[in-house]
Amino acid sequence: EVQLVESGGGLVQPGGSLRLSCAASGFTSSTYAMSWVRQAPGKGLEWVSGISGSGGGPYYADSVKGRFTISRDNSKNTLYLQMNSLRAEDTGIYYCAKESVPGSVGYGMDVWGQGTTVTVSS
């Protein structure tokens, strides 16, 4: 079964850091680009960051550029998101998601994790 499981969320003070992880199983993760997508409470989806199967890119939304770093360890089938200088507006559920077409980006994300909650508050 193809599955993504996020972890690492929690409560952090403004200016703090968190590292999210996304463990993949059931597919060869190095073949697929991966993304992080977040959803603030009661709000819509926002694409945050993406990385190719080989680690190329990476790509960031303007709202997180310079503060967040996406990476992956294909030997561990794990995707990461290092989040620094966190702000209240970074609060939300963070999902990792897998591209639907191997070796490509933009076609759509066909597998999503259950999400991990990040709360930035003093």
Added chain:
Amino acid sequence: QSALTQPASVSGSPGQSITISCTGTSSDVGGYNYVSWYQQHPGKAPKLIIYSVSNRPSGVSNRFSGSKSGNTASLTISGLQAEDESDYYCSSYTSNTPLYVFGTGTKVTVL
């Protein structure tokens, strides 16, 4: 990069058809056949229901269909069922930063 524009809400009776629009620009929706649609039930992760404008992943009901004209994409749900009551988001690849842009989201209510 601004979000793609969707109507906030759409409603219909069981058995009817409804259409949700998704308007972007030539840098995203109009420039690429890379529009996807997601269904999200409350408290759940999004689910891909349409990719590459009009293709359905395996297992998705054929009551869902997608199309595009110019800078506007559309999702049609035919034979509306109670289980279709959910939030729906469009998304498109964009040539601008970021890589993807999502729509504002549409709440579908089955009357």
